[in-house]
Amino acid sequence: MNSASAAMTGTLSIAGLGPGDPNLVTPEVTAALAQATDVIGYVPYVARVAPRPGLTLHPSDNRVERDRAAHALRLASEGAHVVIVSSGDPGVFAMASAVFEVVEAGPAEWRSLDIRVLPGITAMLAASARAGAPLGHDFCTINLSDNLKPWPLIARRIALAAEADFAIAFYNPRSNARPDTLDAALAVLRETYADARLVLFARAVSTPEEQLRIVPLPEARGDMADMRTVVIVGSSRTRMIDRPGAAPYLYTPRSAA
Amino acid sequence: MNSASAAMTGTLSIAGLGPGDPNLVTPEVTAALAQATDVIGYVPYVARVAPRPGLTLHPSDNRVERDRAAHALRLASEGAHVVIVSSGDPGVFAMASAVFEVVEAGPAEWRSLDIRVLPGITAMLAASARAGAPLGHDFCTINLSDNLKPWPLIARRIALAAEADFAIAFYNPRSNARPDTLDAALAVLRETYADARLVLFARAVSTPEEQLRIVPLPEARGDMADMRTVVIVGSSRTRMIDRPGAAPYLYTPRSAA
Numbered sequence: 001m002n003s004a005s006a007a008m009t010g011t012l013s014i015a016g017l018g019p020g021d022p023n024l025v026t027p028e029v030t031a032a033l034a035q036a037t038d039v040i041g042y043v044p045y046v047a048r049v050a051p052r053p054g055l056t057l058h059p060s061d062n063r064v065e066r067d068r069a070a071h072a073l074r075l076a077s078e079g080a081h082v083v084i085v086s087s088g089d090p091g092v093f094a095m096a097s098a099v100f101e102v103v104e105a106g107p108a109e110w111r112s113l114d115i116r117v118l119p120g121i122t123a124m125l126a127a128s129a130r131a132g133a134p135l136g137h138d139f140c141t142i143n144l145s146d147n148l149k150p151w152p153l154i155a156r157r158i159a160l161a162a163e164a165d166f167a168i169a170f171y172n173p174r175s176n177a178r179p180d181t182l183d184a185a186l187a188v189l190r191e192t193y194a195d196a197r198l199v200l201f202a203r204a205v206s207t208p209e210e211q212l213r214i215v216p217l218p219e220a221r222g223d224m225a226d227m228r229t230v231v232i233v234g235s236s237r238t239r240m241i242d243r244p245g246a247a248p249y250l251y252t253p254r255s256a257a
Numbered sequence: 258m259n260s261a262s263a264a265m266t267g268t269l270s271i272a273g274l275g276p277g278d279p280n281l282v283t284p285e286v287t288a289a290l291a292q293a294t295d296v297i298g299y300v301p302y303v304a305r306v307a308p309r310p311g312l313t314l315h316p317s318d319n320r321v322e323r324d325r326a327a328h329a330l331r332l333a334s335e336g337a338h339v340v341i342v343s344s345g346d347p348g349v350f351a352m353a354s355a356v357f358e359v360v361e362a363g364p365a366e367w368r369s370l371d372i373r374v375l376p377g378i379t380a381m382l383a384a385s386a387r388a389g390a391p392l393g394h395d396f397c398t399i400n401l402s403d404n405l406k407p408w409p410l411i412a413r414r415i416a417l418a419a420e421a422d423f424a425i426a427f428y429n430p431r432s433n434a435r436p437d438t439l440d441a442a443l444a445v446l447r448e449t450y451a452d453a454r455l456v457l458f459a460r461a462v463s464t465p466e467e468q469l470r471i472v473p474l475p476e477a478r479g480d481m482a483d484m485r486t487v488v489i490v491g492s493s494r495t496r497m498i499d500r501p502g503a504a505p506y507l508y509t510p511r512s513a514a
Contacts, residue, residue, distance in 0.1 A: 097393030117386035136354030140397030149513030256406030
């Protein structure tokens with residue numbers, strides 16, 4: 001099979017597995033996995049795909065997104081049905097952008113491949129749902145990892161987001177390599193806000209390790225988050241509804257005033 | 258059955274049906290609908306739920322969110338298993354916030370109800386996936402409806418989002434009652450940006466009426482959108498990959514510079 005005809009038959013899907021619970025995986029993703037010849041992704045995500053005859057699993061380490069994308073594109077060019085798996089949604093701080101970066105820089109025939117992005121339930125929406133509806137009004141979504149962007153840009157974005165009174169979802173708030181990132185982000189918020197804000201720490205939502213915690217901004221600390229946490233900072237309008245003997249609801253009303 | 262014991266047994270789920278394709282409905286939502294005694298929502302969303310014996314469908318008009326929420330809470334208080342359906346994700350400019358507004362203002366026993374928000378694939382993530390990955394870096398999400406917030410606040414948020422160089426997803430960009438909203442938003446963007454931006458108009462993604470169109474900001478016009486459109490404005494980094502004989506990919510690289 002030459003590369004031109006192979007390009008007609010191979011496929012590449014970049015699929016979101018959602019936050020963890022199999023009941024949050026879309027049927028579209030389940031069907032793509034059932035038809036795949038090869039599944040590629042970070043070790044813990046590939047571990048969520050059941051082995052079966054005819055399917056080759058290719059787990060790889062973190063921080064090799066471009067290598068992983070190129071591997072997937074080569075296999076699809078050769079006629080394979082490849083699924084790259086991400087947690088959450090592949091288009092939100094995950095593999096989809098990495099694949100398109102590699103396509104743009106790669107051989108022309110990769111542009112003829114059938115590449116599809118299959119959306120998933122991203123972490124902030126799973127966290128918001130579990131807590132109530134803190135993202136029910138205008139919001140923004142910021143990746144706190146400074147691997148690929150300088151901290152001053154991140155800090156400026158946080159300050160402008162606070163000035164705009166968005167609710168803010170922070171992805172990748174903290175890692176072993178970046179133990180102080182979230183504390184630095186919270187410091188920017190404290191400098192910008194004149195009044196109180198509620199902060200949701202949502203860890204491993206929809207898994208057995210799920211933990212939710214709501215604290216006022218002055219009490220929020222970086223070490224309340226880890227690599228599996230998404231942090232949602234409320235807008236000026238975000239409120240809690242206390243409940244007898246149960247966790248409170250956290251939500252942002254639809255009206256601005 | 259008195260209201261205290263009924264509150265123990267009735268349930269209320271606020272469920273996201275995704276953008277339209279049944280293959281984008283999570284199994285969690287499908288299971289909730291299978292167990293429901295009552296389904297409540299805006300007419301076109303309730304029409305997506307198959308009738309069956311034992312299930313009462315309660316379609317209602319748009320703009321009656323609080324009435325709909327109160328109806329659902331009353332039924333659940335009486336022991337019903339109620340599902341309120343939204344398109345997309347119920348926590349993003351949809352019914353979840355309306356329900357919590359009504360819970361907060363309502364009788365104390367409503368706080369004892371088992372209320373669960375079941376996330377779904379929200380319009381911007383479905384649109385982003387179909388086009389490539391324009392939301393692959395930091396982004397924000399703004400509802401352009403001024404039913405519940407004053408236009409000057411919306412305009413200020415747009416200007417700050419542009420200054421922060423977020424990609425921006427606009428929900429409810431235009432309606433018959435607000436034919437000029439999107440043009441006003443695009444004007445704010447043109448005043449703020451010194452350079453070019455790409456704009457994606459994504460209509461009815463995942464349905465037979467799906468239409469995608471990408472134009473540079475100077476060519477973008479309000480009448481390219483309607484009530485079924487989500488509009489995504491790229492950041493300064495958002496790029497197109499041209500493809501021979503196929504729609505281009507639109508994506509935002511992961512790195513900031």
